[in-house]
Amino acid sequence: MAYKIKIDGKETDAEEGATLLDEALKIGIRIPAICKHPGLGPIGSCRMCVVEIKKDDKSRLATSCNHVIREKDTGMEVFTDSERVISKRREVIEKMRSRWPNVKLLKDLAAQCGAGEPGERHPDADLAFNACIHCGICARICDALGHHAISLADRAAEKTGKTPFCEASKDCVGCAACHRNCPTGAIEMNETGSKRTIWNREFDLIPCSSCGRGLITREQAAFLRTSKGFSEAYFDKCDACKRTDVAGTISRISKW
Amino acid sequence: MVVEETAMKNRLNVTPSKCIGCRTCEIACAFSHSVGGTMGKSRVSVANRGGGAFVPMLCLQCGTPACAAACQVGALARNPETGAVEVIQAKCVKCMQCVAACPFGNMHAEPSASGVFKCDLCGGNPKCAMFCPTKTLEYSPVRIPARAAVR
Numbered sequence: 001m002a003y004k005i006k007i008d009g010k011e012t013d014a015e016e017g018a019t020l021l022d023e024a025l026k027i028g029i030r031i032p033a034i035c036k037h038p039g040l041g042p043i044g045s046c047r048m049c050v051v052e053i054k055k056d057d058k059s060r061l062a063t064s065c066n067h068v069i070r071e072k073d074t075g076m077e078v079f080t081d082s083e084r085v086i087s088k089r090r091e092v093i094e095k096m097r098s099r100w101p102n103v104k105l106l107k108d109l110a111a112q113c114g115a116g117e118p119g120e121r122h123p124d125a126d127l128a129f130n131a132c133i134h135c136g137i138c139a140r141i142c143d144a145l146g147h148h149a150i151s152l153a154d155r156a157a158e159k160t161g162k163t164p165f166c167e168a169s170k171d172c173v174g175c176a177a178c179h180r181n182c183p184t185g186a187i188e189m190n191e192t193g194s195k196r197t198i199w200n201r202e203f204d205l206i207p208c209s210s211c212g213r214g215l216i217t218r219e220q221a222a223f224l225r226t227s228k229g230f231s232e233a234y235f236d237k238c239d240a241c242k243r244t245d246v247a248g249t250i251s252r253i254s255k256w
Numbered sequence: 257m258v259v260e261e262t263a264m265k266n267r268l269n270v271t272p273s274k275c276i277g278c279r280t281c282e283i284a285c286a287f288s289h290s291v292g293g294t295m296g297k298s299r300v301s302v303a304n305r306g307g308g309a310f311v312p313m314l315c316l317q318c319g320t321p322a323c324a325a326a327c328q329v330g331a332l333a334r335n336p337e338t339g340a341v342e343v344i345q346a347k348c349v350k351c352m353q354c355v356a357a358c359p360f361g362n363m364h365a366e367p368s369a370s371g372v373f374k375c376d377l378c379g380g381n382p383k384c385a386m387f388c389p390t391k392t393l394e395y396s397p398v399r400i401p402a403r404a405a406v407r
Contacts, residue, residue, distance in 0.1 A: 039347035242361030247303030
């Protein structure tokens with residue numbers, strides 16, 4: 001089912017179950033968001049995506065990333081750049097910048113929203129350029145991949161994404177998806193030769209049996225084997241060497 | 257085995273015996289998928305098997321794709337119009353499971369695993385086939401039923 005709604009004066013047919021943020025993007029309106037990742041469910045924690053919703057002469061602010069469109073939303077008007085929205089968005093980004101003043105992502109977003117420099121620094125301010133800004137993308141990715149090894153833990157200044165008690169986690173498979181998706185680069189990963197170190201644990205990369213290049217860890221391969229039923233032979237070679245092998249097979253069976 | 261029904265009208269046919277190893281397809285692919293034609297971005301690679309035997313290797317758009325089976329966030333889905341299995345880049349979490357899972361090695365990883373890419377049939381107009389001088393790669397109407405072709 002689709003329901004008629006208005007976003008910034010443009011009328012659109014919003015699909016039931018879609019989020020406001022996606023519907024706005026569909027008609028070319030970009031709403032800034034930090035904690036949103038299209039592959040993961042929304043959590044609405046960064047509050048950057050606030051929009052003003054007007055329905056039946058009532059107006060309220062809501063996060064657009066987790067506002068799911070239902071039948072009762074028919075005829076609602078959404079404003080993504082009203083005065084109320086912009087002042088709220090600036091307030092949010094200024095609060096975040098007072099806490100993490102040097103993070104480039106927040107600096108860029110502040111410039112984009114026209115927010116000023118934060119006046120007072122938060123008592124728990126983290127001056128690191130790659131500080132964790134609590135978006136939770138790492139933990140949600142880990143959950144989506146089915147490992148549940150990391151979560152946002154502790155309070156105040158200590159709060160970051162981490163493994164339980166900061167110890168090497170036996171659930172972690174060392175896929176490093178958290179490291180690659182962290183918007184600020186807060187998660188450290190070291191890769192030297194066939195060893196990868198992440199979350200205080202060292203992992204062996206499976207070396208390609210022809211060229212020795214490693215791509216995934218032994219633990220990740222074991223996870224794919226047990227949960228998805230992939231055979232061990234799939235992970236024996238790297239993609240380039242697999243390609244060469246298949247080309248050999250094809251050239252043998254095809255007529256010249 | 258359930259093969260998805262698609263409305264695709266054309267398929268990319270590869271006849272390795274016609275290939276002369278000129279690698280025009282690689283260049284066409286690199287230029288259509290990257291600014292300035294970075295060769296590392298080419299989705300097709302020509303394997304030289306010696307003795308004048310060349311095999312252009314590109315995604316087979318499998319009936320039951322192993323890459324999509326390995327993906328846990330639904331970032332790999334079939335485009336019903338072209339029949340190509342496409343990476344939805346925004347959804348990808350860069351876990352590299354699809355690259356490891358593809359038995360043919362046709363899922364490519366970006367340098368330092370910063371992303372993945374694969375053949376998407378250029379949205380229904382494959383540039384490799386367009387520039388292939390010997391018609392090794394040919395984007396032509398489906399002649400055999402898709403169901404029989406997979407078996």
